[in-house]
Amino acid sequence: MKVFPWWSLSFPVLAVLLLAAKASTPLGGPGLLLLLVFALGGTVFAAVHYAEVVAHKVGEPFGTLVLAVAVTVIEVALIVSMLISGGAESSAVARDTIFSAIMIVCTGVVGLCVTIGAGRHLEQGLNVKGATGALGVLTALSVLTLVLPDFTSHPGPTFDVRQLAFVGVVSLVLYGVFIFVQTVRHRDYFLLEGGLGEAHAPAASTGNTLASLGVLLICLVAVVGLAKSLSPTVEAYVAAVGAPKSVVGLVIAGFVLLPESLAAVRAALRNRLQTSLNLAFGSVIASIGLTIPVVAVVSIWLGQPLTLGLDAKEIVLLSLTLLLSTLTIATGRTTILQGAIHLTVFAVFLFFAVIP
DSSP: SSSSOHHHHHHHHHHHHHHHHHHHHHOOSSHHHHHHHHHHHHHHHHHHHHHHHHHHHOOOHHHHHHHHHHHHHHHHHHHHHHHHGGGGGGTTHHHHHHHHHHHIIIIIIIHHHHHHHHHHHHHHEEOHHHHHHHHHHHHHHHHHIGGGGOOOOOOOOOOOOHHHHHHHHHHHHHHHHHHHHIIIIGGGGGGGGTTOOOOOOOOOHHHHHHHHHHHHHHHHHHHHHHHHHHHHHHHHHHHHHHOOOHHHHHHHHHHHHHHHHHHHHHHHTTHHHHHHHHHHHHHHHHHHHHHHHHHHHHHHHHOOOOOOOHHHHHHHHHHHHHHHHHHHHHHEEEEEHHHHHHHHHHHHHHHHHHHO
């Protein structure tokens, strides 16, 4: 793996220059918008590249953890920037983004990995202990944060301040326990059973790894700034085309998860489905476990309610997705049939997101 390809350094520099120019001069117009989007996309990919460099140095399952946390920081930055700039009108953006992330990962990404992997290798194996553990954490976090708000004594699909603070703490604690189990207590549950051998490029030196970590931090700061500049425009375009406001969350989740999704697909092609599942489930667990505490603090600080509860249609889709994911990993072997079912549910999710 080349540590410092030209594009991975060019995009963060472009992002910083654009932010500096925008701060000093009231620039505008569609040309600048396209340039900001281009810089944001490239900087996201650059951030994930340097996260992968660090991940390759520290090994599995720490590698997928580094990538998941890096991507989640980007997602949280986008959500918080929209909460701050949009006020009460953006109270549901966290819910929409998290729900979209669950559906994209558990139906789209997992379905694509299983389908492509089965197309090349007929069947693929996975470590049931690790996959079921991750799915259990994901199920608990999903229900506690996206379903429970609909059934409390507090009116509407929201928590009151005490409930929101408690659920935020519980989410963070559960995520912390999952990380402890994944990286310390039962690390072997998240590795390929049988130790499937594969030749890897040599890891970067310690100096290059530390430099990559520094560039990664710069990329994340640049993404925060670009996201804050673009968030009002994203909402305006969604409203202009007549799409539901929840599509904003779908756009955020899809854009942020794209690089990690590509990494998961590459792992499936190399017959490393367990790595794909570590990336997929790990990213969405981090999305909930880290996003909810942060947006809870922001919501309480701003004094505006946070809409978290899903409607009936979305609860049905969430339940179907979690049940389907459980059945897919139950046997420890996957075929193209499971992949096709996941992708079908993903198509249904996309259709009803745009045409509710």
